[in-house]
Amino acid sequence: MAAPVQSIAIFGAGGGGTSAAAHLTTLGFQIRLYSQDESALAPLQEIGGIEYDAPFGKGFAKIPVITSDAATAMAGAELVMIVSPAHLHEKWISAAAPHLTDDQTLFVSPGHTLMLIPHILRANGIKNPVFCETATLPYLCRRTGPTTCRISRVSDFMVFGGFPGVATKRQYDIVSTVYPAVKEFSNVLETVFPYGNAIHHPPAFLCNAGRVEATGGDFRHYYDGITPSVGRLIDAVDRERIAVADALNAKTMPFVELFYQMGYTTEAARESGIAYEAFHQSEPDKWIPAPPQLEHRYFLEDVPYGHIIYSELGRLAGVPTPTIDHIIHLASVSLGRDLTADALTLEKMGLAGVTKERFLDLLENGFDN
Amino acid sequence: MTVQKVTILGAGHGGCAAAADLTARGFEVRLHARREESLAPLREQGGIQAAGVQDGLFPVHLLTTDIEAAITGADIIMLVVPSVAHGFYAEALAPLLTPDIPVFVNPGHTGGALHFVSELRRAGYTDPVKTCETVTLTYICRKTGLASVEIFSYTKKLKFAAFPGKHAQDMFDLVKPLYPKITLVSSVLETALTNINAVFHAPGMLMNAGWIEDTGGDFLFYREGITPAVGRVIAELDAERMAVAKALGVPTASFLENFYQAGLTTLEAKDSGDISRACVESEPNWKIKSPPSLDHRYIHEDVGYGLVPFAGFGRLADVPTPTIDGIIHLTSEMMDIPYATDGLTLEAMGLGDLDAEGVLKFVEEGA
Numbered sequence: 001m002a003a004p005v006q007s008i009a010i011f012g013a014g015g016g017g018t019s020a021a022a023h024l025t026t027l028g029f030q031i032r033l034y035s036q037d038e039s040a041l042a043p044l045q046e047i048g049g050i051e052y053d054a055p056f057g058k059g060f061a062k063i064p065v066i067t068s069d070a071a072t073a074m075a076g077a078e079l080v081m082i083v084s085p086a087h088l089h090e091k092w093i094s095a096a097a098p099h100l101t102d103d104q105t106l107f108v109s110p111g112h113t114l115m116l117i118p119h120i121l122r123a124n125g126i127k128n129p130v131f132c133e134t135a136t137l138p139y140l141c142r143r144t145g146p147t148t149c150r151i152s153r154v155s156d157f158m159v160f161g162g163f164p165g166v167a168t169k170r171q172y173d174i175v176s177t178v179y180p181a182v183k184e185f186s187n188v189l190e191t192v193f194p195y196g197n198a199i200h201h202p203p204a205f206l207c208n209a210g211r212v213e214a215t216g217g218d219f220r221h222y223y224d225g226i227t228p229s230v231g232r233l234i235d236a237v238d239r240e241r242i243a244v245a246d247a248l249n250a251k252t253m254p255f256v257e258l259f260y261q262m263g264y265t266t267e268a269a270r271e272s273g274i275a276y277e278a279f280h281q282s283e284p285d286k287w288i289p290a291p292p293q294l295e296h297r298y299f300l301e302d303v304p305y306g307h308i309i310y311s312e313l314g315r316l317a318g319v320p321t322p323t324i325d326h327i328i329h330l331a332s333v334s335l336g337r338d339l340t341a342d343a344l345t346l347e348k349m350g351l352a353g354v355t356k357e358r359f360l361d362l363l364e365n366g367f368d369n
Numbered sequence: 370m371t372v373q374k375v376t377i378l379g380a381g382h383g384g385c386a387a388a389a390d391l392t393a394r395g396f397e398v399r400l401h402a403r404r405e406e407s408l409a410p411l412r413e414q415g416g417i418q419a420a421g422v423q424d425g426l427f428p429v430h431l432l433t434t435d436i437e438a439a440i441t442g443a444d445i446i447m448l449v450v451p452s453v454a455h456g457f458y459a460e461a462l463a464p465l466l467t468p469d470i471p472v473f474v475n476p477g478h479t480g481g482a483l484h485f486v487s488e489l490r491r492a493g494y495t496d497p498v499k500t501c502e503t504v505t506l507t508y509i510c511r512k513t514g515l516a517s518v519e520i521f522s523y524t525k526k527l528k529f530a531a532f533p534g535k536h537a538q539d540m541f542d543l544v545k546p547l548y549p550k551i552t553l554v555s556s557v558l559e560t561a562l563t564n565i566n567a568v569f570h571a572p573g574m575l576m577n578a579g580w581i582e583d584t585g586g587d588f589l590f591y592r593e594g595i596t597p598a599v600g601r602v603i604a605e606l607d608a609e610r611m612a613v614a615k616a617l618g619v620p621t622a623s624f625l626e627n628f629y630q631a632g633l634t635t636l637e638a639k640d641s642g643d644i645s646r647a648c649v650e651s652e653p654n655w656k657i658k659s660p661p662s663l664d665h666r667y668i669h670e671d672v673g674y675g676l677v678p679f680a681g682f683g684r685l686a687d688v689p690t691p692t693i694d695g696i697i698h699l700t701s702e703m704m705d706i707p708y709a710t711d712g713l714t715l716e717a718m719g720l721g722d723l724d725a726e727g728v729l730k731f732v733e734e735g736a
Binding site: 203214333 | 573575576577578579580581582583588593594595596597598599601602605663691692694695696698699702703704705
């Protein structure tokens, strides 16, 4: 039986990391905040914590350890929580790996990089890596200034999976004491499919590319930008994603249902089953402005770490994904560079040429057999 | 033979402009429309009121909804309708047409003449037929009222080809007096692959779909909508189009070159190689607003009757067209219309069973 979680190392001092630090401090956990970005840490070190504005109140969260030294951050922590964009997973996990002990739980939120993390851990000498993740960040939040963060929403539904699948339950029992909102799924294949941003950001961004560039993003991304025909394209992406998940025997739900479960849209939209209604009736997303330019994570993260992994898994499962593939291509052309170059491919996870059977076996049983 | 009696099928912008212009220049014009409502205002006024290249009220020799009356005694039939209507007119003409009356598809866009003849054959017409086409309409014009039209100019250096190609010189000599600015090109494959509307309208619509639907098209399509990213997609699409043309041995020029030659942008913009800039600096297009919805010929015609045949020619030539295919697929999902099968396929152009060499022979011989 693992020791109850009291001390948590948080990797990442952006919006997600600082929000987690603030929230979990208010819940009574001891937070040890780590980043490699000294300029992000310095203002927090100066005041010894973070000021927050959140649904659970406004205040100052005192953070006992704020450091750019990974060993210091992780010393004595029961839980090591990585809170970063997917393209930084490699960097953060490589920093954490040398100091990770067997009694620590490695929790990546959001994860949805499939076998990338085990691959990096193995490259760092951990032969039988174990970790867990959520499909989405626990917060709708932003770092609003050098010493402030704003949390507009704390998630009450997060898809949770572990690697290997046989270790999911044990890790779930630990993480759910920190985040009761996590819902247990079988493995990290089931956390990759509900990564909502990957479903809708690339098609919506492509269909609003002209407006983003012409106006510098002077419109509401979801409410104005996701019109009926854009919604139909999102629905087409979602049908392909579900077909891939089905072929790999992964549990997943339609995007609109997921969006509803996460509390982002109405019962009426849920019943319509279409993405346009889901976004048009989304109160939390209504006022979110469009990004000011196309060089933005809606393409830069959600294509290489979202659409491309669905396409890769489709190939592995023998399921065609034409809509997803065409969006990948056109997003690349519109940016003037190949988004597949640094993408999360099976090759990048050390799984080039893997068969479907071997892949599913690895996910469930890990590298120990 | 010289043309004196011209039948114009279609009384939209182009049909009315042609009827007024050719009447003004002494031709005997018979103007046909499918619906009497289109013709009634013209009858009431006693002709078409034109401004621009021609100025005045021009009484058209015959206004009719009867296609047989319209073509009887004609020296040439000019089909001035959107690509999507070519099939309808082919079917209507099949029992009436005789081999001595050539058909001028104005404009043919991509594959207009091939499609028209294929539909004519399908409708049971077995005699020889001579057709020809221009890539775009012979006029820059716009209807300004129910019975009035503004003709800004004749289209310059307009590419013209005949099908079957063996009649090219005859057809050119026939049409040249009507439209002195046409230039004869190698074949209908060259006019087909010169269709610039398909090259830039479809990416412009796809990448501004949200803006169009959210605001009812409340922005300037070319000046604001063709941004650098949209320009990059157009450039990639254009490179695929040119690769297809090259593989088929069809002479071709870049979008920028064609756009500049058509008088639609500045030399500086052309030389910059930047399609976004060329569109932003297109003075004739400056004030042109976006379509109010996606349910518009910029998609229906320019995807279905532009990109779909481009992709078909690409398969024929064994040249990959991922950007063209992508736009076809995504607009199909968005419109819920399967353009790849509903649009102008190789089959619909009568080229379904042929290889590349067979197609080249077919466009020359007509069989």
